[in-house]
Amino acid sequence: GQQVMQIPQYQHVQEGEDFTTYCNSSTTLSNIQWYKQRPGGHPVFLIQLVKSGEVKKQKRLTFQFGEAKKNSSLHITATQTTDVGTYFCADSSGGSYIPTFGRGTSLIVHP
Amino acid sequence: DAGVIQSPRHEVTEMGQEVTLRCKPISGHNSLFWYRQTMMRGLELLIYFNNNVPIDDSGMPEDRFSAKMPNASFSTLKIQPSEPRDSAVYFCASRRGHASSYEQYFGPGTRLTVT
Numbered sequence: 001g002q003q004v005m006q007i008p009q010y011q012h013v014q015e016g017e018d019f020t021t022y023c024n025s026s027t028t029l030s031n032i033q034w035y036k037q038r039p040g041g042h043p044v045f046l047i048q049l050v051k052s053g054e055v056k057k058q059k060r061l062t063f064q065f066g067e068a069k070k071n072s073s074l075h076i077t078a079t080q081t082t083d084v085g086t087y088f089c090a091d092s093s094g095g096s097y098i099p100t101f102g103r104g105t106s107l108i109v110h111p
Numbered sequence: 112d113a114g115v116i117q118s119p120r121h122e123v124t125e126m127g128q129e130v131t132l133r134c135k136p137i138s139g140h141n142s143l144f145w146y147r148q149t150m151m152r153g154l155e156l157l158i159y160f161n162n163n164v165p166i167d168d169s170g171m172p173e174d175r176f177s178a179k180m181p182n183a184s185f186s187t188l189k190i191q192p193s194e195p196r197d198s199a200v201y202f203c204a205s206r207r208g209h210a211s212s213y214e215q216y217f218g219p220g221t222r223l224t225v226t
Contacts, residue, residue: 031212033214041219042202042217042218042220043154043202043204043215043217045214045215045216048212048214050212092212097142097159097161097166097209097210098144098156098159098166098167099215101153101154101156103153104153104154
């Protein structure tokens with residue numbers, strides 16, 4: 001699998017503030033998956049992006065795939081304490097059957 | 112659907128002992144993954160099975176680690192002998208198909224502590 005770099009590693013926000021995490025690759029990705037892991041829990045699949053420039057929304061979460069398919073972002077509007085956890089992107093590029101996970105961004109929401 | 116089932120949920124053992132972790136994938140899923148997660152190294156893929164056959168075991172740390180999948184509904188990860196540096200959370204995940212575009216479903220994990 002290819003290397004995907006996630007930034008930032010940690011993010012502290014006040015409840016109600018927005019949050020964004022970025023996933024970057026030096027090579028073109030076929031598709032990208034996002035997962036969320038709550039503290040003490042296991043990664044849970046959120047969404048997959050496939051098309052260049054694709055934007056998908058899940059309530060307060062907005063996922064984007066870059067035009068060049070080398071980066072992706074997850075944006076949370078008006079964070080809530082339930083958003084706490086680590087968000088992982090995973091490269092699932094064609095030709096590789098094994099996704100490569102980024103190191104994740106840990107979101108801490110202060111009430 | 113019960114989801115991916117792992118046992119035990121917690122394991123505390125002494126250095127040198129054998130440890131066996133178990134996984135039951137989601138019925139109908141033909142791909143199975145074993146991961147190890149630590150603060151230092153993040154989420155590491157140990158081994159990947161497709162249709163019960165090991166496809167990629169390049170992530171298995173060393174000969175002390177072995178994994179089997181005798182049938183479509185059961186897999187084990189064994190560490191013999193265990194060492195303190197093996198302490199981690201071990202996740203099993205299953206996937207419906209071979210293509211990486213299918214999402215993975217993770218089990219609750221086994222938290223292993225080796226003293």
